[in-house]
Amino acid sequence: MLTHSTILGYPRIGPRRELKRALEAYWDGRLSRDELDRVGADLRADTWRRLAALGLCALPANTFSEYDHVLDTAVLLDAVPERYRAAADPYFAMARGADGLPPLRMTKWFDTNYHYLVPEIGAGTPLRLAGDKPMREVREARALGYATRPVVVGPVTFLLLAEPAPGGPPPLSRLDDALDAYADLLAALAAEGVEWVQLDEPALVTGAGVAEARRAYERLGALTDRPKLLVASYFGELGDALPALAATGIEAIGLDLVRGGPVDPAALGGKTLVAGVVSGRDVWRTDLDAALYELSRHPDVVVSTSCSLLHVPYDLDVETDLDPALRERLAFADQKVAEVVALADLLARGSTGTAPARSPAAAPPTSTSDTRAPYPERAASQAVHLGLPELPVTTIGSFPQTGELRAARAALAAGTLDEPGYERLIEAEIERVVRLQERLGIDVLVHGEPERNDMVQYFAEHLDGFAITRHGWVQSYGSRCTRPPIIHSDVRRPAPITVRWTRYAQSLTERPVKGMLTGPVTIVAWSFVRRDIALREVVAQVAEAVRAEVHDLAAEGTSIIQVDEPALRELLPLRRERQDEYLRWAVAAYRHATSSAGDHTQIHTHLCYSNASEVIAAIDGLDADVTTIESARSSGRILGQLDGFGRGLGPGVYDIHSPRVPGAAEVGDLLDAVLEVVPAERVWVNPDCGLKTRTYPQVEAALANLVTAARERRTD
Numbered sequence: 194m195l196t197h198s199t200i201l202g203y204p205r206i207g208p209r210r211e212l213k214r215a216l217e218a219y220w221d222g223r224l225s226r227d228e229l230d231r232v233g234a235d236l237r238a239d240t241w242r243r244l245a246a247l248g249l250c251a252l253p254a255n256t257f258s259e260y261d262h263v264l265d266t267a268v269l270l271d272a273v274p275e276r277y278r279a280a281a282d283p284y285f286a287m288a289r290g291a292d293g294l295p296p297l298r299m300t301k302w303f304d305t306n307y308h309y310l311v312p313e314i315g316a317g318t319p320l321r322l323a324g325d326k327p328m329r330e331v332r333e334a335r336a337l338g339y340a341t342r343p344v345v346v347g348p349v350t351f352l353l354l355a356e357p358a359p360g361g362p363p364p365l366s367r368l369d370d371a372l373d374a375y376a377d378l379l380a381a382l383a384a385e386g387v388e389w390v391q392l393d394e395p396a397l398v399t400g401a402g403v404a405e406a407r408r409a410y411e412r413l414g415a416l417t418d419r420p421k422l423l424v425a426s427y428f429g430e431l432g433d434a435l436p437a438l439a440a441t442g443i444e445a446i447g448l449d450l451v452r453g454g455p456v457d458p459a460a461l462g463g464k465t466l467v468a469g470v471v472s473g474r475d476v477w478r479t480d481l482d483a484a485l486y487e488l489s490r491h492p493d494v495v496v497s498t499s500c501s502l503l504h505v506p507y508d509l510d511v512e513t514d515l516d517p518a519l520r521e522r523l524a525f526a527d528q529k530v531a532e533v534v535a536l537a538d539l540l541a542r543g544s545t546g547t548a549p550a551r552s553p554a555a556a557p558p559t560s561t562s563d564t565r566a567p568y569p570e571r572a573a574s575q576a577v578h579l580g581l582p583e584l585p586v587t588t589i590g591s592f593p594q595t596g597e598l599r600a601a602r603a604a605l606a607a608g609t610l611d612e613p614g615y616e617r618l619i620e621a622e623i624e625r626v627v628r629l630q631e632r633l634g635i636d637v638l639v640h641g642e643p644e645r646n647d648m649v650q651y652f653a654e655h656l657d658g659f660a661i662t663r664h665g666w667v668q669s670y671g672s673r674c675t676r677p678p679i680i681h682s683d684v685r686r687p688a689p690i691t692v693r694w695t696r697y698a699q700s701l702t703e704r705p706v707k708g709m710l711t712g713p714v715t716i717v718a719w720s721f722v723r724r725d726i727a728l729r730e731v732v733a734q735v736a737e738a739v740r741a742e743v744h745d746l747a748a749e750g751t752s753i754i755q756v757d758e759p760a761l762r763e764l765l766p767l768r769r770e771r772q773d774e775y776l777r778w779a780v781a782a783y784r785h786a787t788s789s790a791g792d793h794t795q796i797h798t799h800l801c802y803s804n805a806s807e808v809i810a811a812i813d814g815l816d817a818d819v820t821t822i823e824s825a826r827s828s829g830r831i832l833g834q835l836d837g838f839g840r841g842l843g844p845g846v847y848d849i850h851s852p853r854v855p856g857a858a859e860v861g862d863l864l865d866a867v868l869e870v871v872p873a874e875r876v877w878v879n880p881d882c883g884l885k886t887r888t889y890p891q892v893e894a895a896l897a898n899l900v901t902a903a904r905e906r907r908t909d
């Protein structure tokens with residue numbers, strides 16, 4: 194039997210974000226390849242030592258990644274598109290782009306805030322064992338005295354997450370080729386002396402790939418030259434995929450019992466249950482009694498986390514500033530590992546726990562007032578009010594976050610800079626950003642969001658019911674991390690939040706300055722959420738706070754208010770049959786939040802990262818006057834879906850995730866593609882997203898090209 198306690202994965206960016214710093218130094222040429230490798234090796238070693246010290250029996254390996262574990266899998270299987278092969282470093286070229294070469298598309302990892310790179314698999318893309326990263330990590334651990342279980346993305350999930358090469362067949366049609374490669378991988382791991390391997394198949398919880406999973410694991414399970422197989426699912430229940438897996442020759446199945454609920458022991462078909470009873474998706478302590486109750490029903494069980502701990506911060510112990518009463522309720526990665534270990538001990542000693550209390554009843558439907566006039570009426574009064582040119586150019590909100598700004602925030606926190614001094618710096622930055630936009634010829638300005646460290650955290654800091662951590666970083670993509678706030682009690686807005694900065698920016702210019710807010714769904718999606726009331730209830734509370742802010746901005750005379758909902762798709766239930774209900778209440782919350790503005794106030798919304806196609810009807814339902822949406826990196830793929838969209842639209846024409854500056858001709862080509870599907874009078878010209886991660890030289894050059902491309906195409 195697999196030993197009694199394990200976890201499906203662990204954070205890898207480093208407790209003090211060591212990997213982030215090393216990667217960024219390497220990309221800047223300040224760190225050598227050897228030095229970067231050493232930082233990675235140290236982090237891996239520290240992880241294994243830490244997990245062993247916490248008492249965990251079965252340690253995972255290959256949970257480390259220099260950028261993304263899906264990209265690692267693509268490289269392991271040689272699924273590298275031809276165009277990247279000549280790059281100096283194909284791995285980082287796929288991740289971040291290289292000279293003249295855009296990176297792979299990036300999108301959300303299921304309903305988390307982690308982003309993976311989407312593999313591109315055509316009919317001729319190689320699928321063969323080409324790398325040795327899992328074997329190397331196993332060896333590395335062994336040299337430190339640890340036997341480990343390597344974790345690799347499973348074949349069905351890998352192919353379901355991939356996209357076809359242009360004009361190519363669906364990647365899943367290449368399953369047999371992929372299985373040949375996985376068979377070779379299993380043989381190589383067996384040769385390495387590995388006892389167990391974990392193949393992650395979270396895609397199965399969406400209901401997709403059931404027949405393919407059965408075929409895959411019948412085949413891999415029947416191999417003789419292989420380690421024992423744990424197929425791990427997470428983020429929901431397996432549904433029909435459970436009997437499919439139970440009928441194959443694999444040895445263990447990982448189930449997310451937090452999201453998926455209890456499971457009938459007989460459904461496991463005699464396999465070992467790797468029981469995900471400690472949540473990897475939130476920061477709350479586990480109800481050990483309820484977990485024991487579930488664990489003790491199963492004859493052959495390993496205590497585990499519901500998913501990788503990648504999605505939670507490392508260690509609560511360093512959060513010395515948190516309210517002690519709140520801390521009592523919290524657990525981060527290391528505390529969760531300790532819970533897994535404690536549960537395994539209790540179980541071994543025969544504890545059986547008690548049946549859990551029932552989860553909170555669903556909240557009654559909230560009735561929302563949407564008092565805005567129909568779009569054509571609003572649009573007419575806004576056109577008069579704003580007097581904008583055709584193809585107006587705007588940005589998404591943030592401008593580069595300079596070192597000075599970060600230093601000022603640090604000084605304010607440390608008490609070496611006082612509040613008035615800080616505010617003067619912010620005002621100076623706003624003035625600089627306003628002048629820059631005027632000089633570039635941008636039509637609708639922003640204040641640049643210099644006062645915001647993060648678009649969610651900033652609001653969390655100004656609303657009641659949220660707590661902020663000091664070191665609670667969670668990887669978002671590559672070297673980028675976010676620090677999700679914790680919603681622990683009822684949300685309220687004690688005072689206006691953004692009004693003064695918008696007022697200041699508007700006082701500097703004749704051109705309209707957008708008020709910039711984060712939407713209720715996004716604030717909740719990018720926070721850790723309390724579990725004692727229904728999610729929709731939490732969203733409704735935040736919507737009420739945003740509504741008050743919209744009202745106050747409009748009362749100030751702000752003519753355009755942008756309420757961003759980049760995370761609209763993130764809370765989308767993974768199973769199709771539950772999605773409509775979510776979209777109904779999420780859209781209602783947004784409309785409630787924005788309908789406190791009058792008809793002549795133009796409401797903008799912004800979405801990015803997401804596979805917007807899945808929620809296009811809901812985006813339409815938000816009823817915003819203008820929607821800006823990420824599009825540049827996916828070569829305008831979204832455009833095909835936008836022809837029925839009846840209001841203002843700004844598909845991004847500048848990919849801000851890459852340091853590359855697109856030329857005016859390149860921007861113009863993207864804009865022409867937009868103009869083919871959207872009538873010119875409704876088209877906006879803007880980047881894919883905010884500019885905070887870029888530098889001023891990049892932004893100035895790129896925005897100048899946006900203005901040029903827009904002006905060349907104006908007819909008025």
Ligand code: MET
Nearest residue numbers: 589590591757759882883
């Ligand atoms: C992830 S969406 C970001 C929107 C925000 N207004 C910004 O520009 O930074």
Ligand SMILES: [Zn+2]
Nearest residue numbers: 759801882883
């Ligand atoms: Zn965005």
